[in-house]
Amino acid sequence: AQSVTQLGSHVSVSEGALVLLRCNYSSSVPPYLFWYVQYPNQGLQLLLKYTSAATLVKGINGFEAEFKKSETSFHLTKPSAHMSDAAEYFCAVITRSNDYKLSFGAGTTVTVRA
């Protein structure tokens, strides 16, 4: 079985500060990992994805994530938060053992303080 755990349901950061969202996965086979962002009352948009190429993945809007197999982690970071980063972020995992269906974490809501 595969799953993801997002540590912290809410994160508050100051504008210009580092954004760090934590995601740990459990999978018995090599996973593909994703971060999606959701703005209020909208669908989800892909931020970035890891598909077994480079372990450091760069995405849209200045976000990046690093795949660490030894720590079973895929944490999302952005060096300097902007007000427009206020949203909900979801980590997700997919493997062939689950018929390539995405399994989502519970989500982390980011608030940015002026």
Place this chain on the structure above:
Amino acid sequence: DGGITQSPKYLFRKEGQNVTLSCEQNLNHDAMYWYRQDPGQGLRLIYYSQIVNDFQKGDIAEGYSVSREKKESFPLTVTSAQKNPTAFYLCASSILDRADGELFFGEGSRLTVL
């Protein structure tokens, strides 16, 4: 522009009524999905379809039904058997058998039971 269109965006239902949520895509994707989103629980898969006239139950299919008569369309019916239907419903699509698994989402439909 290609994309996924969900309607209606907001829907109110009386207890005991069936309601149908529409999902149409013009991305020429083979696979389509319905997710339910509740606060603090992430996204949970209701049904998915990989080909016309075929679909599979997801993790929480009880009280829901779907059809896939056309490649472009995947409507979801929330039946009176669904005990707690108030939620945000998201439709998504993807290229079939694509291991990197990127989903494209609609804007969502918010169902409220009165």
